[in-house]
Amino acid sequence: MTGTGIFPKIDGDIFYGQDANLCYFGVYGNNVNYGNKTVTGVAIQILASNTNRVTMLIYNNSATDIYIGTSGVTTSNGYKILSGDTYVYNDNDAIYAIASGGSNDLRYFEVTN
Secondary structure, eight states: OTTOEEEEOTTSOEEEEGGGGOOOOTTTOSEEEEEEEEEOSSOEEEEOOOTTEEEEEEEEOSSSOEEEESTTOOTTTSEEEOTTOEEEEOOOSOEEEEESSSOEEEEEEEEEO
C-alpha cells in the first residue's frame, strides 16, 4: 500500500489509510469546544471554569511568548508557552493568558463530558 501508514488505535488494533493521522478523543469526553483568543499585555480569560472539562490543549500561534495562569496572571508569575508550542491543561479552573505586548494569537481545544 503505497502512501499509507499505520497507526495503533486505542484497543491495540492497527489501521491503514489517509486518516491514520487523526486524533481520537472519544474515550476522554463527549464534546469539544475550540477557538482562538487575541492575547495582549492585559490579562484576559481564555475559558471560564468548567467542572465537565476533561482536558484542554492551548497552542501559541504567534511569534511572542504567552503566559497562562489563574486570575491575576502576569508575565512574571505565569507559565510560559513559547511561540509555536502547545500546552496540555488538565484542570477545571478558569484559565487566563497575557503576553509581553503586541497582538498574539492563542488557539485552544477543550474536551468536555
